[in-house]
Amino acid sequence: MSEREHWLLIDDDAAFLEVLGRSLARQSIDCTPAHTRAEALTAGATNQFNRCVLDLNLAGESGLQLLPELxxxxxxxEILVLTGYGSIATAVEAMRRGAVNYLCKPVTVSQLIHGFEPLEGAPQLRTEPPSVEEMEWEHIQRVLNEHEGNISATARALNMHRRTLQRKLQKHSRWRT
Structure with a gap:
């Protein structure tokens, strides 16, 4: 008899984590939820996991920053990055940092499980061009990533008031989850 898999699920949306955890439990997969970077790192230090599902946006923080730490x-x-908004730039960056795959929400549990399979898990990127809002969001995420999640430094680099940037990050997190 094989040992049950134990997955780390990282997303700031508590309801999503609860539903995903129950769905994976029906597939005989044990799950530990984490809502923040700190919770994820604590869980990683105290438990051994086979796989991890990591949301790209953790309450305004980039999951890409957490990926190498995990x-x-x-x-x-094995880390699969899950996002409400996919782009080629973030997919490439996730893979460069060590992710095994990058999928866009919504996904089924079957798609998520198969996303870890080497041949079947090709990234599911959008085919239509992004909107201006999405391009702005992608640029903000890229600059935020370059400044290692520092909101003040990112705002200065974007020539934007810090509070304006915080509102955009907060608005987008509600809009995409």
Missing amino acids: LEQQASL
């Missing part, structure tokens, strides 16, 4: 804790961890 791999540093557990080098064999």
Whole structure:
């Protein structure tokens, strides 16, 4: 008899994590939820996981910043990045940082499980061109990533007031989850 898999689920949406956790439990997969970067790192330090589902946007923070930290804790961890808005730039960056795949919400549990399979898990990127709002969001995320999640430095680089940037990040997190 094989040992049950244990997955780390990281998303700031508590309802989404609860539903996903129940769905994976029906597939005989044990799950530990984490809503923040700190919770995820604590869980990674105290548990051994086979796989991780990591949301790209964690309450305004980039999941891409957390990805290498999780791999540093557990080098064999397979991480799949899940997002409400996909782009080629963030998919490439996620893979460069060690993700095994990058999928766009909404996904079924079957698609999520198969997303970890090497041949079947091709990224599910959108085919239509992004809107101006999405392009702005992607640019903000890229600059935020370059400044390692520092809101003040990102706002200065974008020539934007810090509060304006915070409102955009907060609005987008409600809009996409």
